[in-house]
Amino acid sequence: MTCPDCGEERLSFVVPSELREDVPGEPISVLLCPHCLQLEPVEDPNTEFTDFTTLSDALPKDEDTAAAMALAAALLSSLALHRQHIDALLDRVEAAGVDPLLVLDRLADDPELEPNFDIESRRRQLLQLRE
Template sequence: MECPECGGERSPFAVPSELRVDLPNEPPFVLLCTRCLAFEPVANPDTEPSNFDTISDALPDHGDSAAAMVLATALLSSLALNRQHIDALFDRVEAAGADPLLVLDRLADDPEIHPDFDIESRRQQLLQLRD
């Protein structure tokens, strides 16, 4: 499936049930572009869901923290609208023992990830908001 934002490959991912409450519309699945991280909630994907940790080696590997980190990063495209969701997802990543701001640094350096926003700028904004 081609991403309408960047033309990259979109894959289906199952959103862990405990993370759904931290996302707008509580989707059971998302179609996520592995290049730009744009996602679309879907009720039922046509193919078998992928694993979030296949997106980047920069992601934490502690249970659902990779999913929480990817989804929080994708929501950074609209920080103003999604701040509450991002904070909740970052709290989950931190509770699993990873530093979400450090993961953002690593994602910004990942040559395969090209979101439609500047990860480093959003990281700085988040740092100011979370202090």
């Protein structure tokens, strides 16, 4: 299914059950655009995990950690609305031994990503909020 914002083919993946409470609406699965990071919850229990390296090499290799980081990055489009969800997801990433702010730096430098928000600015805001 293509992204309504940029026309790219979106990735679908199951939200790991332990992450669902940290995603608005607690969806079973989501569609995520690998170009603009547009996120859409879907209720498709037949969706399988995706290879997150197709989104970005900057994401962690562990699927659950990569899912948490991808979801948090996509939710940055509205930091004010999703701050609690983002904090919870980034806490999970940190608990897995990954520096989420470093991942955001790498995502900001990824030439394939063009979200409708500035990742670097949101990273700075996030740093201030998490201090």
